[in-house]
Amino acid sequence: MKTNHLAIVTTLLGAALAYGCDDESTTAGTGGAGGSGGTTTSTTSWPTSTSTSSTGTGGTGPQDESTSCADALPLEEKENTLGGYFWDYEGVIAEPGDVDYFTFQATAGDWVRYRVYAEESSDLNPVLTVLDSDGAEQVALNNNLIGSSSLDSEIAIHVLDTGTYCLKVEDYSTYSGNTPEGDPTFGYRAVALPLDFDLYDTYNVDTEPNDSTGSAQTGVSFDVASDLQISTNFAGMLAPGDVDVYEWTAPTGALGLYLYFTPPGNDGFGSTQDPGIVRFYENDGTTVLAELDVQAGSDRFSSVPITAGNAYFLEVNFPQSASAGANDFYYLKFRTTDTLNDQETDDTANDDASGADTAVGSVDGDATRHYVGGTLTAPDTDWWAFQASAGNSIVLRCSSWRAGSGVRDATFAVFDNPQGSHLQTETEVEAADVYWSDSSSSASMGAVAVTTTGTHFLRISATNQDANVTSNHYLCGIHVYQ
Numbered sequence: 001m002k003t004n005h006l007a008i009v010t011t012l013l014g015a016a017l018a019y020g021c022d023d024e025s026t027t028a029g030t031g032g033a034g035g036s037g038g039t040t041t042s043t044t045s046w047p048t049s050t051s052t053s054s055t056g057t058g059g060t061g062p063q064d065e066s067t068s069c070a071d072a073l074p075l076e077e078k079e080n081t082l083g084g085y086f087w088d089y090e091g092v093i094a095e096p097g098d099v100d101y102f103t104f105q106a107t108a109g110d111w112v113r114y115r116v117y118a119e120e121s122s123d124l125n126p127v128l129t130v131l132d133s134d135g136a137e138q139v140a141l142n143n144n145l146i147g148s149s150s151l152d153s154e155i156a157i158h159v160l161d162t163g164t165y166c167l168k169v170e171d172y173s174t175y176s177g178n179t180p181e182g183d184p185t186f187g188y189r190a191v192a193l194p195l196d197f198d199l200y201d202t203y204n205v206d207t208e209p210n211d212s213t214g215s216a217q218t219g220v221s222f223d224v225a226s227d228l229q230i231s232t233n234f235a236g237m238l239a240p241g242d243v244d245v246y247e248w249t250a251p252t253g254a255l256g257l258y259l260y261f262t263p264p265g266n267d268g269f270g271s272t273q274d275p276g277i278v279r280f281y282e283n284d285g286t287t288v289l290a291e292l293d294v295q296a297g298s299d300r301f302s303s304v305p306i307t308a309g310n311a312y313f314l315e316v317n318f319p320q321s322a323s324a325g326a327n328d329f330y331y332l333k334f335r336t337t338d339t340l341n342d343q344e345t346d347d348t349a350n351d352d353a354s355g356a357d358t359a360v361g362s363v364d365g366d367a368t369r370h371y372v373g374g375t376l377t378a379p380d381t382d383w384w385a386f387q388a389s390a391g392n393s394i395v396l397r398c399s400s401w402r403a404g405s406g407v408r409d410a411t412f413a414v415f416d417n418p419q420g421s422h423l424q425t426e427t428e429v430e431a432a433d434v435y436w437s438d439s440s441s442s443a444s445m446g447a448v449a450v451t452t453t454g455t456h457f458l459r460i461s462a463t464n465q466d467a468n469v470t471s472n473h474y475l476c477g478i479h480v481y482q
Contacts (some may be wrong), residue, residue, distance in 0.1 A: 041251030050286065064091035064100040069135030069166035075192055084199050088191040091169065093124055097180035099170040104192045105148070106159045110196040111205065111235055113156040116169055119187040125172040126188055128153035133164040140270035143172055147260040147300070147333045151332070156195075157270045158237065158329035167192070195235070206236025206244045213285030213313045216247040228252045231335035232241065238275060238318040238328045246314045253338040254308045259301040260333040261294050272325025278332075280304060281313040282470070290404035291472045295319055296430045301404035303340055303373060303475050341475050344374035344382055353418030353457055355411035356383035359478055367395075370478040374460070376400065376407050377472060383418070383463040388456045388480045394448035396436040398476040400462070401428050407462045410434075412447050412476070415457040422459070424448050447481075 066072045075087035091100050106112055116126040123427045130140040169190055173181040197205045202223045210217035222230035222418035228251050236244050250257075259278070264271040274294040280301070282289050289312065290304045306312065316330060342360055349355030359370035374382050388394060400410040412434055426434050426445055437443035450456070460474060 007163065010442075015260075030120040030133040031210075042192075055298065058098050064089070064094075064102075066101040067099070069101050069131055069133065069168075072103045072166050074103045075167070075190065080195070082199055084194075084196050086190055088194045090183060090187065090189050092188065093126075093169075093171050093182035093186035094184055096182045097174050097176070098182045099168060099174060100190075101135075102167045102169070102190055104165050104167060106162065106165050106192075106194075108159055108162040110159045111156065111197075111203075112159060113154065113193045113195055114151060114167060115154045115191045115193075117152050117189040119185075119189075122185055122187050123181070123343075124188055125151045126153045127170050127175040128155055128190075129157055129168040129170075130157065131166040131168060133166060135166050135168075138266045139165065142269065143175070146262050147258065147335070156233070156235065156331040157271055158235070158327060158331075159218070160244060160327045171310055185401040197235075202232045204234050204246070205236075205277055208215050210245050211243045211314070213245055213247075214279055218247050220246055220248045220295070220365055220394060222248070222364075224251070227338055229254060229336045229338055234316070234330070234332040234334060236312070236316065236330055238316070238330060240318055240322070240324055242318045244316045245309060248314070249311045250306045250308050251336060252308050254306055254336040254342050256303045256337050256440060257301065257306050257457060258303070258335050258337065259314070261299050261340075262298075262331045269331055270327065271330065272328045273319060273322060273331050275316050276319035276322070277317045279313075279315040279317075281315065282315075283311040285313055288469050291406070291469045292402070292404050292464075293430065293433045295354040297403075297432070298402040299403075302399060303337075304404050304471055305375075305473055306336065341371040341373035344372075347375070347377070347380070347382070350383050350426075351381050353383045353385075353415075353459070356385040356418075356457060359384045359386040359458070361478075361480070366482045370480075371475070372458075372478065373475040375472045376460065376462040376474055377406075378407060378465045379463040381459060381463075384460070384476075384478070385455050386458070387454070387476055388450045389453040389482075390451055391482075392450040393438070393481045394450060394456070395479040396434065396448070396458070396476065396479060397479075398460070398474065399428070400472075400474035401430060402433060403473065403475060405471050405473050406466040407472050407474065408464040410460060410462045410468055411458045415459065416450070416452045416454070418457050418459075450480075 075089050077087050079085055116128045118124040127143045131368050142153045145154050171181050195203050197203050201221045204220050209215050215423045222232045230251050263271045264274050277293050279291045280289045292298050344357050348355050359372050361368040361370045370386050372384050397411045401409040411427040413422040415422050428434050435443045436445045436447050438447045
């Protein structure tokens with residue numbers, strides 16, 4: 001029987017998370033792929049948090065003088081109170097440009113989750129790299145937790161070859177080539193946890209046969225947070241023609257779901273390739289609620305509307321027309337939420353600017369941020385009103401199709417006069433986010449320069465809905481910078 005070892009307390013300031021720190025934001029997690037911003041604060045106790053024994057050679061405090069994989073220190077073996085083993089080490093980026101190395105033994109076929117915890121008082125923004133034993137080949141890399149505003153780093157990997165692996169820990173300033181930072185307060189803890197799916201809650205591994213909703217994998221293990229919402233991780237291997245299906249039930253109070261795709265390749269979690277089509281089905285097992293082709297580049301389902309108490313199915317497919325790779329695995333992070341972006345209040349009245357819903361903003365540093373959402377029953381138009389002043393700039397992030405919705409031509413336009421021409425507009429496509437910014441290489445367009453003071457408007461419209469996907473939600477983050 002599994003033991004629920006995670007205690008996760010989640011605070012949502014918006015309904016979606018970012019890839020990391022938005023270039024315009026002073027708050028980590030603001031301005032996500034779906035355009036919403038929110039910040040999730042997660043206090044997570046791994047099954048590594050309490051040790052009952054230690055067979056490591058360290059344990060007397062940070063001793064991380066290693067300078068390469070050749071002189072890397074071994075992580076210390078310990079046993080937790082659940083009877084599982086993990087390996088960890090406490091280190092410090094003691095001076096600008098300091099880089100630390102550790103070794104860890106792994107066995108082919110194992111699943112291992114690596115994580116670097118920055119100390120609570122630390123300014124460290126750790127970057128974690130997994131290398132082969134001599135450091136010649138990069139296996140995986142990550143900066144920041146997937147689906148969280150935390151600056152901690154994590155990697156979950158399916159081990160391809162038995163042997164010694166080298167873990168590299170550095171501050172983001174060093175990794176990015178900026179002015180290096182570091183001092184004795186930049187403490188951290190590096191951890192390697194072999195995943196025992198029978199022992200640890202919130203980790204689920206693909207168990208065949210589960211190739212259809214009729215033979216879906218049940219008994220999925222979730223963590224339950226204080227707000228009764230659930231979170232978990234799905235891990236599995238895919239081969240050409242393979243389909244994995246999991247069944248789960250929406251908890252009390254649930255309004256939406258999120259599913260985060262971890263990046264593939266040696267600059268990601270090390271998988272040979274992303275999954276292909278990922279779907280959520282309604283409880284009849286045939287009606288598609290939401291769908292994304294991961295190969296098109298979206299990194300998550302966002303704010304997919306669900307009904308508390310209903311059963312749903314998650315389906316993961318091997319990419320169509322792709323060949324098998326050496327290590328085709330997936331690791332997906334899932335959660336439900338009882339909080340969504342501010343939703344439209346009158347789907348009829350806001351078809352016109354005169355009935356526009358008011359976007360409620362909150363001041364965050366040098367920006368006022370508005371997080372809005374709604375549905376587009378194509379053909380449909382929604383108007384949102386917000387304030388901006390001459391000299392401001394408007395950064396916009398919006399998503400519908402790339403959040404998993406069936407809406408296929410959502411168009412987003414900003415106006416200072418709803419009777420006049422738009423200041424800027426863009427129609428969403430499958431392969432790119434709607435992201436207007438002057439300071440991000442991933443932006444689809446530049447930020448909007450504000451020339452008049454007063455009420456401005458965001459118009460969202462669509463005329464087409466995928467006949468096979470029922471959800472029609474959208475979400476946007478409107479960031480007005482001084």
